[in-house]
Amino acid sequence: MREIIFATGNEGKMREIRDILKGLTLGGEPVAVHSMKEAGIDVPIKEDGKSFAENARIKARAVAAASQKAIVLADDSGLEIDALNKEPGIYSARYLGEDTSYHEKNNNLLTRLALVPDEKRTARFVCAIACVLPDGRCFTQEATIEGRIGYEEKGENGFGYDPIFMVPDYGRSTAELSEEEKNRISHRGKALRAVRERLEELSL
Secondary structure, three states, X not given: OEEEEEOOOOHHHHHHHHXXXXXXXXXXXEEEEEEOOOOOOOOOOXXXXXXXXXXXXXXXXXXXXXXXXOEEEEEEEEEEEHHHOOEEHHHHHHOOOOOOOHHHHHHHHHHHOOOOOHHHOEEEXXXXXXXXXXXXXXXXXXXXXXXXXXXXXXXXXXXXXXXXXXXXXXXXEOOOOOHHHHHXXXXXXXXXXXXXXXXXXOOO
């Protein structure tokens, strides 16, 4: 059985990842998808890149160096709000401090946007996924989902900034979407499907 290690300990992400990669085979072999923790990998990672793609490559290479013959995937994703000069951007996970709850992060952003009209509350989720192959080759796929920032937190199905990110075509926040709906349109879902297609094209 082939192994993919995804460089995250976030269980919400792992549910999405496993759902999208379900049934993947490489070279006729089924693929098991594990988190860093499940793979027994604990390495320090300094995310000092200047873009989502750069940070994803840093994480993927660090975990790949600690793994043996596994395919390693890592993502860097975040929220860009146009009215706030694309904040929190690549600092989304560290916005207001890594130990600050997303409820506090979300409320801070909503407060800062309190006087911003609906048409100027445009935002997007960005996701870059880097893949490091056992032979050292690396490629990156990036995707986005466009939307607007709402006026309050809504929904309990997502995590992170999902409760304040509204999807106009659905009239709901990404935290109000079902997992199937979210995986179909999300930035991570799009990027991960592109990675899956690329892996299936390669002779591994």
